Amino acid sequence: MVRRPSSYTRLTLSQKHKLCAKAAAVVAWNPSDLTTWTTREFKTATPVGRSTVRGILKRKHEFDEVPETQLNQKRRFSAVFINEYKDWRGNGTVTGARVLSLAKITDGVREGTCRGWLYKFQQHTGLWFSLRHGESGSLDEAIVTSGRQELKKVVGQYHSRDVYIMDETSFFYRCELRGTLTTGKGEKGKKQSKVSVTVCVGSNADGSDRLPLHFIGKSIVPRPLKDRNVFAELGVTYTRSAKAWMTTTKFCEWLLDINATMKEQERNILLLVDNVSSHNDSSLVLSKVRVHKLPPNTTAALQPMDQGIIKSLKDMYQDKKGDAELKKFINGEKYEPVDLYNAMKWCAGGWKSVSDETIRNCWCHTGFISMMDVRYLLN
Incomplete structure (x- = not known):
């Protein structure tokens, strides 16, 4: 079963910066008006939620201080990048730690980023853990x-x-069978x-x-x-x-x-x-x-x-x-x-x-x- 990516709409730094500028220029607009404008202006795949707009406006000082060079920088890290790595490695194993390492190298994600960032990344890309079955990958x-x-x-x-x-x-x-229901914290294995x-x-x-x-x-x-x-x-x-x-x-x-x-x-x-x-x-x-x-x-x-x-x-x-x-x-x-x-x-x-x-x-x-x-x- 393939998991579908989250429907949550993510805006780029540049788009967030433009949204904050628009809100400052047109003071009369309420969050609903800004939501409609954002969806139409940036042609998002799904409508931008009002809570998303409110959250961006509350943190507008963060986007005002972003350098111009960083605003125009496109996000390079994605699930596609991970698949490219797997192909290069010959269907290599990708763990959560490697995903974080790739993100830090390619997108400059800050040090200390851990499971919270990884969970959100999995949610919006549809990336999930899967066991390998059989030997067909070696053929x-x-x-x-x-x-x-x-x-x-x-x-x-x-x-x-x-x-x-x-x-x-x-x-x-x-x-x-390897697994069993138990009332204890763990079940000791035995020689098969x-x-x-x-x-x-x-x-x-x-x-x-x-x-x-x-x-x-x-x-x-x-x-x-x-x-x-x-x-x-x-x-x-x-x-x-x-x-x-x-x-x-x-x-x-x-x-x-x-x-x-x-x-x-x-x-x-x-x-x-x-x-x-x-x-x-x-x-x-x-x-x-x-x-x-x-x-x-x-x-x-x-x-x-x-x-x-x-x-x-x-x-x-x-x-x-x-x-x-x-x-x-x-x-x-x-x-x-x-x-x-x-x-x-x-x-x-x-x-x-x-x-x-x-x-x-x-x-x-x-x-x-x-x-x-x-x-x-x-x-």
């Missing part, structure tokens, strides 16, 4: 644009419902659990079909999954690798399962995957699945899963996990760390809770599939 725009055009040609050969994406993410299922598995998340472009979540752990049969059929119970699949990562062998096994599913549905699909060494299907002959890798060094911008789908899934998981723990507390049960089976159950429930609209919006955010195409198919 080469030319490479991303070229990759997007390439994907448009490939994707254009299929209906949106037949275009799929798959991505893997580390799933630290015992990690707690590093117990994790890899989960593969996939869906088509219109959100009408979500591939079963595919978990990769280190154990052949983890104790919580013993004597359980997780596909029948939860609609997810589980396999193992030495480091709980996706490998070429595991990728090929997963692809064969997807190909068998599409064969049953009599569908031909396009499957987009990241350009990594483990996504190697050269040894396979797939009759229903065409695998296409995303262009190198474009994942942060062109991978739909990274645009918010995986983030939404993990948020939903935390909601399910929190609800289950609260229920245990109410029932007087002893707290126990999350086991893999419950983590998979809550994750599967969270995957169902991610809205179709969220999935569609994340696909369209990449730019190689348009919302027009998706809406046409949905209608």
Whole structure:
């Protein structure tokens, strides 16, 4: 969300000087007359308020003593100047202290100026603090644009419902949220659990079909999954690798399962995957699945899963996990760390809770599939 600059009208030193001179020359004018004259004379974007005029006239002695050279000096410091600095620095970080330093250097703002001046500057320029998200700021725009055009040609050969994406993410299922409500002054942090598995998340472009979540752990049969059929119970699949990562062998096994599913549905699909060494299907002959890798060094911008789908899934998981723990507390049960089976159950429930609209919006955010195409198919 972009904050709009304040509607407050700021007059320059020269304009304030002219206003004071006009008030002295035409004594009969009241503040209303001076307000109308000021707005018309200086062609301000918004009408000048009477309180602004009164405040200037009360301090008219300050503007009478201003040197002529300073009256004609234009203000150089603005939000535009800050953006120029960020571009020069390569999207550098701008803090409040740096804004004050820039103002002192460029406009001669007096020493001792601090948060009050900074707050007012932010109010009238619309400047505000924003966290950086993702890694798209590190990408080469030319490479991303070229990759997007390439994907448009490939994707254009299929209906949106037949275009799929798959991505893997580390799933630290015992990690707690960083923030909490508390009655004290502060909450002590604690070391987060590093117990994790890899989960593969996939869906088509219109959100009408979500591939079963595919978990990769280190154990052949983890104790919580013993004597359980997780596909029948939860609609997810589980396999193992030495480091709980996706490998070429595991990728090929997963692809064969997807190909068998599409064969049953009599569908031909396009499957987009990241350009990594483990996504190697050269040894396979797939009759229903065409695998296409995303262009190198474009994942942060062109991978739909990274645009918010995986983030939404993990948020939903935390909601399910929190609800289950609260229920245990109410029932007087002893707290126990999350086991893999419950983590998979809550994750599967969270995957169902991610809205179709969220999935569609994340696909369209990449730019190689348009919302027009998706809406046409949905209608």
